[in-house]
Amino acid sequence: MDSTVTTVAEENVWGGGNNKPLGASYGKMMIWFFIVSDSLTFAGFLVAYGFARFKFADSWIIADEVFTHVPFFHGSYPMYYVAFMTFVLIISSVTMVLAVDAGHRMDKKKTTWYMFLTVLGGLVFIGSQAWEWATFIKGDYGALETKGGRIIQFQAADTGERLALKDFAKTIPGERVNHERKNGVWYYGDKALPSYSLNEVIEGVKADPNVVVRVEQLTERGEKTVLSREDSVKKLDEAVMVVEGANLIHNEYGNRLFADLFFFITGFHGFHVSMGIMLNIIVFFNVLLGTYEKRGHYEMVEKVGLYWHFVDLVWVFVFTFFYLV
Amino acid sequence: MAQEHKLAIFRGRWKFKSNIQKIWGVLILLSVITAIEVILGIIKPESLVHSHFLGMKLLNWIFIILTIVKAYYIAWDFMHLRDEKTSFRRIIVWTPVFLISYIIFIMLFEADYIYNVLKDSFIAWNF
Structure with a gap:
């Protein structure tokens, strides 16, 4: 029994006392164990994405066609904005590690500044992600969905450019209008109607010989299959509804699992970033108030830093598997 | 909290004078890798997209390997695993x-x- 009795002063026991297995303090070891377990959670999610992707290997979404927007710019710029987001997160990781370094040298002023910049980087990242989500939810071109949940998209036969529903859909008067809550007493509104009804889209395709259908199936070269004009018109018989944008049930870009996993994984990561920002703000104020100065060491900056770097680490993988591969 | 830092990366081939210099060096390395990934992702060179290794595009192998390289430097230098x-x-x-x-x-x-x-x-x- 003697061997289990700690000889350090009572108030130090909570911090693990002076026993430092593997040369790491209690708090640092625990944050590392948390990171290990959290990395397994993220790995589980990303592997689930891989599972869905391998299962639908010949019809999966081409990410370059989905994330093509940059704020304040029109046109198609795949990748640029996510690359910017990745860079912002790496930079905020660097300011964090500089804060840890300044903390080791007990430099309160520099630690404060670097913590502030880290928080700023985190906010820019989370704002970018919110914008990315909003763009993804709003949708791009619009599409039709078949009974089996497959997506039918449209493009011009001559140029091969994608066509939005508004480019060719007919306006047929006398169609149903969206019932809003203000129009009824006991009827509480209905789902938002798409901009065009199924009939309007189908009639539009039939009237314009330049519109052809793209289906989810990939060709040998890894591009979406484009049907001939005849097959395109025939394919319309399978359509049951108009889809604009993406949510957890419908996804105009293609396989709905892509949208589900996108929301789930980037959402879970964004949640981690938000928590990281909160922790960083708390540490920032503690540095400012001199808490760690009084404690004699800035280890808390290092521990929160480890979490923040982990969030960056996860993003590196999310970036690869959602946007690059 | 005087802690010693190992100040060399690439198995000692790239040495730094201080920890801060090492941080900036690693940032440059990570930025270069990210830039390579983005450029490859935009260009998509024919030769890499249409050749396969173990059932996966060569380009995707490059992306995954570069990602693991990035993860290594984040964990080793930003998270100080090198010093543990x-x-x-x-x-x-x-x-x-x-x-x-x-x-x-x-x-x-x-x-x-x-x-x-x-x-x-x-x-x-x-x-």
């Missing part, structure tokens, strides 16, 4: 590496099997 005791580092790194490799193997194998079931058997899913 070897035994501690091994516990942290090899446990998830083993478990994650295993789940990747079984899940992707299973997914490929389901892909073949959907493709070859009498299940209609594309209607």
